[in-house]
Every structure is written in structure tokens, then in C-alpha cells.
Amino acid sequence: MSRIAPLDAARARNHPAYWAFLAHRLSGAALALFLPAHFYVLGTAVEADAFNQAIAWTASLPVKLMEALLVSALAIHLAGGLRLLALEFLPWSAQQKSRIAIAFGFALAVGLVFLFQALR
């Protein structure tokens, strides 16, 4: 039985380093589960028609939104990963928080560019 109220637990986790962890973990899990499907679709390229069909299927709006999310996930995971590599391999600095901010700014930018391009 947990002796900590869920709301209190959520409040305790409400800080930048935890958001960074959560974003990194969720994006990583999403990508790891997406990859088999991605590789499978690419594998259909041995047959030109099958591949074209697969690509054509991705032209619909819901799929484009999913793709935008996945590309954002990739960018977020890259940014978070670079932050972790800096945190673990570079000397610790007080600017850790600003590095988080920069990392996520970059990730968001990439996601938005993709969305913009995809919807054009």
C-alpha cells in the first residue's frame, strides 16, 4: 500500500530533470516499438508495387500526424540522449537546466518543421 497520495507523488516529480527523463523514456519506447513496422515496410521495397502502395498509404492525414509525432519522438529522444551524454561524460555544470531547455527547443523545432513540410 502506498503511503503517498498520488497527487503528492506527481507534485514531487514535477521538475525539469524528471520531465526530461519521462520524455526520453516515452519517446524511446515509442521508437523501439515502431521500428519493426518501419523495417517491415521498407522490406517490401523488393517489390516496387508493394512499396509504392505502402508509401501511398502514408499520404492520409491521420498517418501524417502519426509520422509527425514519430519524427518529433526521434528528435526528442536524440536531444534527451545528447543531454544525458553531456551530463554523464562532461564535467557537471550548473547549466544543466539550460541544456535541457535547449535540447527540447531543438526537438520541438524539428517536429514542427516536419509537420509543416508534410502538410504542404
Place this chain on the structure above:
Amino acid sequence: MTSADRTATAPVNGLTTLKLSIWRGAEEGRFEEFEIPAEDRMTVLDAVTIVQRKLDPSLSYRFACRVGVCGSCAMMVNGTPRWTCRTHVSKVVRDGQITLAPLRSLPVIKDLATDMSAFFEKNEKAGGRFVPSQEGHRDIVSVDPKSRQRKRADAAIECIGCGVCYASCDVVAWNKDYLGPAALNRAWSLVNDERDGDKAGHLQKVAVDAGCHACHSHQACANNCPQMLNPTASIAGLKREIFAAALKGEL
């Protein structure tokens, strides 16, 4: 006018009474509600002491120095581990209420007192013991306080083993074997102690399953440490040294 006259009825954040929800029992138990008069500048330790002395003498809780140097009074205050003697009620009270529970991730002996054996055993397991490097007659070793190693050790050395970081850590909660921030922080201070005779041994003891690599850098420990230490930074240092040593085949 005596101090009793001045403080007795002065409200806290406009409140004249304070409600406390306090864990009673051991692993099994329940939260019990108490109401006490609010006093200006009261700390959470003041509050729980009033409950035990005036309302329910069967309440069990720990404190010692009551001035913020011993760490004995650590417990969960509204879900965050804190030293109650160093926590003003005015800073944590919500809707006139405070919830008190024993430290997370440790077995409960009774009410607000936990069994800290596992915490100290992990300190041993992580090699938190200084290994001498001189036999017999010991010369005094000159350690430059400005050296990089001494600065790193200094940044980690003030830990008094209060358990707040341990109770803050989600990985400790998810993995019962995880050595935890305090034990790993101590190991880092010894790795940077140039008088210690077994740096490789210290690194080996933390490069284990549920060792330093289990840390995900949440930094709840650093956020909550009452001594303003940063175990996440210490653990990052351990990861770095072990990475280099492993690739060089030294581990």
C-alpha cells in the same frame, strides 16, 4: 510579555488550527487525523511533537538535535522527504492540512519511524569504507584543497546519512536492490580521496547490477538533499570513471 504570550495564538498563514494526517501502524495501518492550535513560526517537528505530547502519547517518531544537523527527523511531508525540524509549517501547509508518513522505500517499524538497516547495509555493499594505503607508522598526507580531486570529494563529503535522498529516489522505489544515491555518493567521495588505497575496488563495488548504472538522473535526490549535495553528479562521475576503466580493461 513573555514568549509564551507572544506565540501562543499568533496564526500561521492566517490559520489558527492545523490539521495533521499522520500514518499509524507499520506496513499495514491507516492515516489518523489530528487537529492542533497553529503557532507562529512553528516547524513540522513542533507540530508532531505537540500531537505526541498533548494528544496521543502512543505516536512514534524520531528527532534528536532539532536544529538541522543530525538528520534524525527525516520523514515524508506531503509526499516529499524532509527534515521536520527544518520545515516551516507555513511553507508546506495546504488547505490548512499536512500529511506525515514514514520515509519511502524503508520498512516501517511503527508510525513515523522506519528501519534504516537496508540503507546502511547498502553503504557497506557499495564499499563506503575507507581503505588505508599505509601500513604501520602513518605519515600525514598533504592534500591540496584546490586539487580537482579534493574539490570533487569536498562537494560530496558532507553527507550525514539521513536517508532523504534514498526516500526521494524513484529507482530505489522501483528496484529494491539499487544501492541508492547516498551509498553511491559516499563511494564517489572515496574514489576522489587520494589517500584511499583501493580506487579500483571502490569502482568495482558500484559497477554491479543495481549499481551506479541504474541511475536515470532524475535528480530528486539533489533537489531534496538538506545538505545541498548532488548525488546525481557524483553518480555521473562514477559512470565516467567506470566507462574509461572498463574500456581500458582495468575492471
Place this chain on the structure above:
Amino acid sequence: MAQRMELWLYVVQRLTAMILAPLVLLHLGVILYAIQGGVTGEEILARTQGSLAWMLIYGLFVLSAGLHGAIGLRGIVRELLGWNGPSLNLAALCFAAGLIWLGLRALGAVT
């Protein structure tokens, strides 16, 4: 031996991360470039087919991602589901092997 395994999984995870970082940047760049004006199967294949460079790059990508993803998922499963021990390690190995196989198959198809 199990004690040291976590250390080596960590080392592999961080090394593959360092390899993946520039590859992912490249991949993101390619994606943003390629989707301009819509994307077709022919466009993709025209770029990658018969190219040794893409084969090597994506080959490295597949190997690194397969290992990195498997180690990452294993960590999540361990912490949140409490699944542990040799059976989990076997499952993680199978995931890595399966992903790498699918990836190399895809590599053969597009290059």
C-alpha cells in the same frame, strides 16, 4: 558475471548512442528534405538503390539501433514490470536479433 553484465550493457548503450547521434541527425535531415512536395516510393529508391554509401550508413544504423533499442526496452521492462533474470535477457536478445534481421532485410530491399 551477471554483476558485470549491467556494466557492459551500459557501455554498449552509451557507445551505440554516440554512433546513433550523427546518424539520427542525418536521418532527420534526409526526412525533412525528402518529404518536400510529397514522397513516393520511386523517389526514395532512386536515392538509395545501388548506393554503397547508403548501405554502409544504414547498415551501421540498423546494428546500432537494434542493440540500443533492445537494451533500452529491457531497462524499462525490468523497472516497471519487475521481470528479471535470464528469461528477460533472452527476450531482449531475441528482440535485438529480430530487429536487426528485419533491418538488414530492409537494407537489402532499398539499397
